[in-house]
Structure formats: structure tokens, C-alpha cells
Amino acid sequence: GAGVSQTPSNKVTEKGKYVELRCDPISGHTALYWYRQSLGQGPEFLIYFQGTGAADDSGLPNDRFFAVRPEGSVSTLKIQRTERGDSAVYLCASSLSGADTQYFGPGTRLTVL
Amino acid sequence: ILNVEQSPQSLHVQEGDSTNFTCSFPSSNFYALHWYRWETAKSPEALFVMTLNGDEKKKGRISATLNTKEGYSYLYIKGSQPEDSATYLCALMEYGNKLVFGAGTILRVKS
Numbered sequence: 030g031a032g033v034s035q036t037p038s039n040k041v042t043e044k045g046k047y048v049e050l051r052c053d054p055i056s057g058h059t060a061l062y063w064y065r066q067s068l069g070q071g072p073e074f075l076i077y078f079q080g081t082g083a084a085d086d087s088g089l090p091n092d093r094f095f096a097v098r099p100e101g102s103v104s105t106l107k108i109q110r111t112e113r114g115d116s117a118v119y120l121c122a123s124s125l126s127g128a129d130t131q132y133f134g135p136g137t138r139l140t141v142l
Numbered sequence: 143i144l145n146v147e148q149s150p151q152s153l154h155v156q157e158g159d160s161t162n163f164t165c166s167f168p169s170s171n172f173y174a175l176h177w178y179r180w181e182t183a184k185s186p187e188a189l190f191v192m193t194l195n196g197d198e199k200k201k202g203r204i205s206a207t208l209n210t211k212e213g214y215s216y217l218y219i220k221g222s223q224p225e226d227s228a229t230y231l232c233a234l235m236e237y238g239n240k241l242v243f244g245a246g247t248i249l250r251v252k253s
Contacts, residue, residue, distance in 0.1 A: 032185065062240065071146070071231055071243030072186075085238055120186070127239040128173060133186040 031055070033134035035121050041140045042111055050106040050137045054123030061104050062131060063096055064120040072120055078104060079127060111141045144172060144234050148244035155222050156252055162218045163247040165232030170195075170210040172234040176241060177206055177217055181228040189217075189230075222251045 034053045042048050054061050060079055064072035074088040078098045086096070093111075098104040108115055118138050122131035147166045155161050165175070174193045180186040190199040192208040192215065199206050203220045219226055229248050233241040 060239065064241070064243075069245065071148075071233070071245045072241070074240040074242070077238075077240055085240060088240070124239075128235070130176070130188050130191055131241060132188065133178075135183070135185045 033121055033123055033132055035119075035134040035137050037137060038135065039138045039140075041142065043142050044111060044113060046111050046141075048108050048111055048139065050108075050119050050139070052104045052106070052121030052123075052134060054102065054104070054121070055132055056102075058123035058125055058132075059101070060124040060127050060129070060131075061098060062122045062124075063104070063106050064122065066118045066120060066136075068117075075106070084127075108139075111139075113141050115139060116141045144169060144236060144242045146232055146234055146242055146244035148230075148232050148247050150247060151245070152248040152250070154250045154252065157223060159222050159251075160218070160220045161222055161249070162216050163230060163249075165215040165217070165244055167213050167234060170213065171237075172242075173237050173239075174235040175208055175215050176233045176235060177215070178231040178233065179228045180231055180246070186231060219249075222249070224251045224253045227251050 063075040066072040077085040081101045093109045096106045118136040120136045122133045124131045177189040178186040190206045195210040197208040208215045229246040231246045233243040
């Protein structure tokens with residue numbers, strides 16, 4: 030079946046702009062995760078959804094970052110007033126339930142000029 | 143907070159060589175250890191999930207072991223092929239289900 034998909038694959042924006050990154054999880058997966066990978070580092074956790082609710086948002090770096098999953102399927106990561114330090118690959122993953130293997134999408138590469 | 147270290151940072155081997163790399167962690171307070179392979183422009187691919195001390199998993203030419211008492215996991219690749227070139231990521235799953243990743247080992251296999 031289809032894997033996790035993310036759009037766009039690349040996003041270039043200017044400092045101060047607003048961006049939205051979309052994640053389509055594997056059908057039937059109740060858990061959805063966002064991670065961010067900066068150059069030279071491993072992916073870092075941002076937020077975890079179980080169904081429609083954020084079970085853990087402790088990884089969001091500040092209040093410019095927000096994520097939603099209104100119907101328990103597609104999720105959108107929203108970044109306001111982007112800064113150059115937000116440039117990274119944003120990865121989305123889903124799993125059947127919380128403790129199962131997480132399946133990743135190909136990521137969105139965000140570049141803030 | 144879990145801390146995951148991977149070594150070496152990068153590795154260049156010849157086709158046919160066998161190789162191994164290490165994931166180390168100071169605490170056994172986690173639910174599971176995951177290995178992923180991440181090829182450029184693709185999605186990270188799940189290789190193994192291990193939960194118990196002494197676990198060994200194998201998938202073709204790749205195998206992994208887990209030692210929670212001494213705080214490490216090894217990933218072995220037998221007879222490396224150019225298509226094995228990728229970044230290999232180790233991650234610990236905390237009891238809250240989030241993954242804590244190491245920085246990865248970049249493997250390049252020359253033909």
C-alpha cells in the first residue's frame with residue numbers, strides 16, 4: 030500500500046514568511062509524528078499525535094511552530110515568521126499505534142533565505 | 143533525557159568488505175532500540191526493532207545486536223554492496239513513544 034507522503038518536497042521561503050508543511054500518513058495509522066533534521070544531526074522530535082489530539086508537543090522549539098491533525102489523518106505543520114535557523118528537513122512518520130514501528134515519509138526540505 | 147551516540151561518523155569501504163558500526167547509550171531506560179537506513183532523496187527505512195538484552199536480528203546481509211547492560215548496539219553488514227550506501231540511524235524509543243536519534247553513520251561503498 031501507499032507509504033507516508035509529504036508535500037511539498039522542497040520549500041524555499043524568505044525570512045519572516047509563513048509556511049505550511051503537509052503529511053499524509055499510512056491509512057489506518059492512529060499515531061503521527063513530526064521530526065526535524067538539521068545539517069549534521071539526527072532527526073529531533075517535534076510533536077506526536079494520537080488520533081486528533083497532540084499527545085506530546087514538548088519538542089516544538091517555540092510558539093512560532095504549531096501542528097494540527099483535525100480529522101485524525103492528514104497533519105499540517107505550520108511555522109510563522111520563519112527564521113534562517115528553521116532551515117532543515119522536516120520528517121513525518123506514522124505508526125499503527127503508539128509503540129509500533131514508525132514509518133517515515135521522504136521529508137520536506139525547508140530553506141529560509 | 144536519553145543521549146544516543148553513533149560511531150564512526152562516516153565510513154568508506156570497498157565492495158565486498160564487511161563492516162560494523164556502533165550505537166551507544168548511557169541508560170537502559172527506554173522501550174526499544176530502532177535501526178533505520180536512510181538513502182539520499184528517499185524515506186528512512188526501518189531495519190530492526192529490538193527490545194531485550196541479547197536480542198539479535200537479521201535481514202539478508204545485515205544483522206544487529208543489542209546489549210542493554212553495557213549500553214550498546216552493533217549493526218553489521220556482510221559483503222557490502224554499493225546499494226548499501228546510506229546513512230544508518232540508531233534511535234531509542236522512550237516510553238512516551240517518541241524516538242531519540244543519534245547523528246547517524248554515513249556509509250559509502252565503492253565498487
